[in-house]
Amino acid sequence: MKKIINNPENVVDEMLQGIVKAHPEHLKRLEGFDVLVRKNSPVKDKVALVSGGGSGHEPSHGGFVGEGMLDAAVAGEVFTSPTPDQVFEAIKAVDSGEGVLLIIKNYSGDVMNFEMAKDMAEMEGIKVETVVVNDDVAVEDSTYTTGRRGIAGTVLVHKIAGAAAEKGMDLENVKRVAEKVITNTRSMGMSLTPCTVPQAGKPSFELEEDEMEVGLGIHGEPGIYKRKIMNADEITELLLEKILEDIEVKEDEEVAVLVNGLGGTPIMELYIVNRDLHEILEEKNIKIYKTLVGNFMTSLEMAGFSLTVLKLDDELKELLDFKANTPALKMI
Amino acid sequence: MKKIINNPENVVDEMLQGIVKAHPEHLKRLEGFDVLVRKNSPVKDKVALVSGGGSGHEPSHGGFVGEGMLDAAVAGEVFTSPTPDQVFEAIKAVDSGEGVLLIIKNYSGDVMNFEMAKDMAEMEGIKVETVVVNDDVAVEDSTYTTGRRGIAGTVLVHKIAGAAAEKGMDLENVKRVAEKVITNTRSMGMSLTPCTVPQAGKPSFELEEDEMEVGLGIHGEPGIYKRKIMNADEITELLLEKILEDIEVKEDEEVAVLVNGLGGTPIMELYIVNRDLHEILEEKNIKIYKTLVGNFMTSLEMAGFSLTVLKLDDELKELLDFKANTPALKMI
Numbered sequence: 001m002k003k004i005i006n007n008p009e010n011v012v013d014e015m016l017q018g019i020v021k022a023h024p025e026h027l028k029r030l031e032g033f034d035v036l037v038r039k040n041s042p043v044k045d046k047v048a049l050v051s052g053g054g055s056g057h058e059p060s061h062g063g064f065v066g067e068g069m070l071d072a073a074v075a076g077e078v079f080t081s082p083t084p085d086q087v088f089e090a091i092k093a094v095d096s097g098e099g100v101l102l103i104i105k106n107y108s109g110d111v112m113n114f115e116m117a118k119d120m121a122e123m124e125g126i127k128v129e130t131v132v133v134n135d136d137v138a139v140e141d142s143t144y145t146t147g148r149r150g151i152a153g154t155v156l157v158h159k160i161a162g163a164a165a166e167k168g169m170d171l172e173n174v175k176r177v178a179e180k181v182i183t184n185t186r187s188m189g190m191s192l193t194p195c196t197v198p199q200a201g202k203p204s205f206e207l208e209e210d211e212m213e214v215g216l217g218i219h220g221e222p223g224i225y226k227r228k229i230m231n232a233d234e235i236t237e238l239l240l241e242k243i244l245e246d247i248e249v250k251e252d253e254e255v256a257v258l259v260n261g262l263g264g265t266p267i268m269e270l271y272i273v274n275r276d277l278h279e280i281l282e283e284k285n286i287k288i289y290k291t292l293v294g295n296f297m298t299s300l301e302m303a304g305f306s307l308t309v310l311k312l313d314d315e316l317k318e319l320l321d322f323k324a325n326t327p328a329l330k331m332i
Numbered sequence: 333m334k335k336i337i338n339n340p341e342n343v344v345d346e347m348l349q350g351i352v353k354a355h356p357e358h359l360k361r362l363e364g365f366d367v368l369v370r371k372n373s374p375v376k377d378k379v380a381l382v383s384g385g386g387s388g389h390e391p392s393h394g395g396f397v398g399e400g401m402l403d404a405a406v407a408g409e410v411f412t413s414p415t416p417d418q419v420f421e422a423i424k425a426v427d428s429g430e431g432v433l434l435i436i437k438n439y440s441g442d443v444m445n446f447e448m449a450k451d452m453a454e455m456e457g458i459k460v461e462t463v464v465v466n467d468d469v470a471v472e473d474s475t476y477t478t479g480r481r482g483i484a485g486t487v488l489v490h491k492i493a494g495a496a497a498e499k500g501m502d503l504e505n506v507k508r509v510a511e512k513v514i515t516n517t518r519s520m521g522m523s524l525t526p527c528t529v530p531q532a533g534k535p536s537f538e539l540e541e542d543e544m545e546v547g548l549g550i551h552g553e554p555g556i557y558k559r560k561i562m563n564a565d566e567i568t569e570l571l572l573e574k575i576l577e578d579i580e581v582k583e584d585e586e587v588a589v590l591v592n593g594l595g596g597t598p599i600m601e602l603y604i605v606n607r608d609l610h611e612i613l614e615e616k617n618i619k620i621y622k623t624l625v626g627n628f629m630t631s632l633e634m635a636g637f638s639l640t641v642l643k644l645d646d647e648l649k650e651l652l653d654f655k656a657n658t659p660a661l662k663m664i
Contacts, residue, residue: 002524002541004601004637006563006608011600014564018603021610022591022623058599192334209334231338232346259354264596266527266632267390268343269336271350276338278353291354295627300598303633305336323664330662332655 063328105150138215395660437482
């Protein structure tokens with residue numbers, strides 16, 4: 001295992017320290033917890049957004065804490081759900097009295113622990129709602145999940161629900177918007193290499209020198225199949241086809257797309273994929289309103305990418321464009 | 333070679349297409365050239381900034397084209413200097429009459445070709461000045477360079493000189509500011525893995541499973557030595573020590589730091605390094621005014637990072653904080 005770390009047991013704690021030291025203008029750490037919250041929490045008169053999950057997906061989710069996106073991000077151990085008490089502390093720290101929306105990626109452990117935290121918070125009189133992101137069309141009922149998994153599309157939920165909250169929508173409406181994004185979002189990924197959890201010390205799966213894995217999850221959960229490596233445009237077409245089988249996008253409808261690197265993919269390759277993606281969508285007369293390219297929801301050092309397509313309407317477009325000022329995503 | 337590309341011969345062209353499709357609000361391509369320019373070029377009454385170099389360092393330099401940073405970025409083939417005619421076209425496209433500053437990384441080919449382009453532009457009556465960035469303290473007179481090489485510190489030159497131009501400074505002063513940044517900036521890098529140029533098809537060097545390379549260049553040029561892999565804090569201390577041997581930073585002086593990923597390094601690891609870096613500088617009573625962490629000057633899929641330290645004064649602080657709105661760096 002080649003990693004630039006100190007003690008494998010301390011990677012999450014040291015990473016959180018490093019994030020706070022880099023971005024004090026956006027966020028701070030809840031003393032004694034693996035929770036990052038907006039610097040000025042709780043933000044007065046605003047519905048608060050809390051997300052999180054296992055670490056190893058940076059900049060998700062701490063990199064999206066800030067104006068126009070999340071109020072708190074809870075970090076579990078690498079690829080491990082955060083415990084309910086950590087989520088509970090996050091909720092208490094950010095609630096302004098307007099209530100809290102928990103944005104959960106669909107993994108059984110995350111759902112269970114965030115729901116338990118919701119119960120704990122409600123017993124203290126805090127209004128809490130939850131949404132579960134399940135954008136990955138690759139497989140149903142995988143290793144850690146019932147139903148579809150939640151992957152990079154989660155960042156679009158953060159962005160759009162975060163804008164809704166920042167604009168002053170109430171909890172019911174912020175939840176409604178988040179659910180609209182979830183209903184309209186689909187993703188699928190592929191990888192060229194596995195990744196290694198620091199405490200495990202070796203990769204979770206193996207790929208031959210000429211192989212790729214289609215449809216794997218962000219923790220290296222099995223995908224649909226392994227096959228011989230393809231060209232960028234063939235891969236892009238393959239992933240997009242699966243996405244568009246699952247969600248109908250008609251001619252002249254508008255979408256946002258996210259080309260998400262898994263951590264070890266050169267930015268050059270992400271842009272080549274973006275070129276291929278635009279060409280295919282243009283041929284189908286699907287209009288691309290907004291494009292995001294970069295490392296948003298990673299799997300440590302895994303080489304590969306995921307595509308996300310979000311069907312837009314006027315409300316979503318306005319919220320997508322709304323100002324955000326966070327470490328990992330800024331919209332001016 | 334595992335890469336998400338189409339034809340290895342076309343990676344630069346297809347990448348540039350992908351960048352333009354992703355960021356039409358910031359930039360466009362000069363028809364027929366491998367040059368990205370600000371959408372509204374030339375920007376009236378403003379000194380224009382042109383940079384560039386070999387491809388493979390994305391988001392450098394195309395990702396920094398936009399408000400408050402570059403007016404044009406010229407892309408050579410992977411790890412290969414752009415030709416003088418391409419640079420010349422960039423100069424002509426962005427000059428508003430106020431003159432053009434070329435920001436060149438110190439590699440013999442880049443310096444020669446940008447200087448030739450300057451001569452060509454001057455023959456057409458365009459005022460052109462150049463600065464050469466040489467922030468890498470690792471080695472003098474390496475494979476492709478006389479003197480120190482230019483690496484990630486270049487991005488800070490783009491940021492600060494870009495702000496100076498945007499604020500209306502004349503060519504002489506934009507150049508003065510750029511040279512001040514260069515004088516005050518030092519960097520050094522290390523890697524865990526090599527990288528593979530698409531057209532070459534195999535890595536430029538090799539490292540054993542327990543080895544790292546200290547001080548290598550961003551094209552995989554040899555560094556100072558190979559050695560057994562160290563902990564993050566030991567590596568950070570090693571690089572920082574070399575940097576501070578080369579540039580004196582006194583107690584209570586202020587610096588900006590850049591923890592730059594080389595393309596294949598998990599963001600988690602960059603933040604762990606940032607934590608170690610801050611601890612060491614705090615012990616020395618050196619004040620960190622601004623921290624940047626991310627992939628700014630990459631070497632394709634290389635795993636590793638570089639540290640950059642920039643000594644600040646009041647003028648540089650104000651320009652560093654000035655608004656920037658580019659694909660890869662935004663300051664709100």
